[in-house]
Amino acid sequence: MSLVLYDTLTRQERSFVPREEGKASLYICGPTVQGDAHIGHGRAAVVFDLLRRHLEWSGLEVTHVSNVTDIDDKIILRARRERVDPAVIATRYTRAWNRTMDALGVLPPHVQPYATGHLLEMQALITTLIEQGKAYAVDGDVFFRVRSFERYGRLSGRQVDDMQQGEDVVDADRKEDPLDFALWKAAKPGEPAWPSPWGDGRPGWHIECSAMAAKHLGHGFDIHAGGLDLVFPHHENEIAQHEAAHGGVFARTWVHNGMVRMGEEKMSKSIGNVVSLEDAIATYGVGPLRLWYLSAQHRTPLTFDTDRLHDATTVHARFTTFLRSARRAADGVEPAGDIATRHRDAFRAALDDDLNAPVAVASLHELVGVGNELLPAAERGDADARAQVAALADALEELGDRVLGLDLGGSLADAAGLEAQLGALVEQLLEQRQQARADRDFAAADAIRDQLAAAGVVVEDRPDGPRWYAGTPAGA
RNA sequence: GGCGGGGUGGCCAAGUGGUAAGGCAGAGGACUGCAAAUCCUUUAUCACGGGUUCGAUUCCCGUCCCCGCCUCCA
Incomplete structure (x- = not known):
């Protein structure tokens, strides 16, 4: 190395x-x-x-x-x-x-x-x-x-x-x-x-x-x-x-x-401005919290504030959203050879450079950007696109989870458990909603969507029909 | 006082002697019944003043400001 x-x-x-x-x-x-x-x-x-x-x-x-x-x-x-x-x-x-x-x-x-x-x-x-x-x-x-x-x-x-x-x-x-x-x-x-x-x-x-x-x-x-x-x-x-x-x-x-700061001060027991780690994990989740930790080079000070944690949450959602879509579009597909090589190399080079985590994360953003471009073709069933999407998803999990510990796959697995429990119920409601939409009764359709959202189910209307998952919308 | 780290777009944050990654937010557009997600477009001359150089944000000097350590502390 x-x-x-x-x-x-x-x-x-x-x-x-x-x-x-x-x-x-x-x-x-x-x-x-x-x-x-x-x-x-x-x-x-x-x-x-x-x-x-x-x-x-x-x-x-x-x-x-x-x-x-x-x-x-x-x-x-x-x-x-x-x-x-x-x-x-x-x-x-x-x-x-x-x-x-x-x-x-x-x-x-x-x-x-x-x-x-x-x-x-x-x-x-x-x-x-x-x-x-x-x-x-x-x-x-x-x-x-x-x-x-x-x-x-x-x-x-x-x-x-x-x-x-x-x-x-x-x-x-x-x-x-x-x-x-x-x-x-x-x-x-x-x-x-x-x-x-x-x-x-x-x-x-x-x-x-x-x-x-x-x-x-x-x-x-x-x-x-x-x-x-x-x-x-x-x-x-x-x-x-x-x-x-x-x-x-x-x-x-x-x-x-480097130290964590609260506003312009160092966080320390003697000052009394301490945020418990357990609380932070409970509030933001492991993945977003780790993304925040990795948002600055490890020797520089890092400021704790809710806006930045919110940013990290948004980024985490972007990654998991791509992973979820990619897994659906290319489930079980043999991944294409080398589409992710560029990103993997950039990622490795970043970490090799004194653990430059912000740059490593940037390479993940670029990977996800490429993946999102390929997603529509993959969802249409294009074999090449599906193989490429599968490769990018694999790389994202390898780099994001195995190396950065972002809990991307874990987040999806947690959601999948809920989805299995809710599936029958949600499907039925979605059928009703589709009927309402077909009848152009959008008030009724939106009411069902809001109801599901309140219960932690996000509905997205795709060209090929509605899609849903357990969670909160990105950026919420 | 001693030692050390910094000042980059609205915010966060990389980086390089040859006019500056990435993200968040904002604006506009595509898609949508509306959304969501996604994609496209769009915003910086790098604290200030000198100097070195063909050329500096990047090197040197000075100034201002911020922060850490010098006591227990991740």
């Missing part, structure tokens, strides 16, 4: 050359399970799901690891508020996360490691760092000695000496240097704690990803991905921990997605 990705570390687009021929190793920073997922999480999930699907579609065998941070200050805080064990919170929101990701059409990771399941790996890494003089223990805490790692700041483009050294540094009294960060935190009363060489305590946030990524993907794996807001300090620290301890390269390529 000839995929090019923008790499945050080198700040340039680089050809993707896997560590191991034919395979790709992918670590995607997962959630801290302390609350429901929001549409910002959804963007990261969809962007990197696209990356994975594109890699697989290109023939690579992908190993996708995505962690769950199941021990952390906020989990403890929430547990305290609800008067339950932190593990209850972590389990609840891990399950909710996985359920929502499933609803979003995100392929599940091959390995979903839990922080609390990797304490020994983390402690081993910390021990190595201490032995090398790159970390130090103070009263049960262990800190990373930032200035001992000369490449610190490379990922986020900072000079260590330029870093703001705020007055309110946590644990300032025990740190050698305000820049140092915690690898291990000594237990406080009432908090979950695990035994360690430095006393009971729990891991710092960053250490888990260093330990788990290396364990499940090895040293120098291919792609580490996450939100742009994780670049500093999280990913910077992950690199420092791993590379200080082991030398070499932690991850070969760093891919980051």
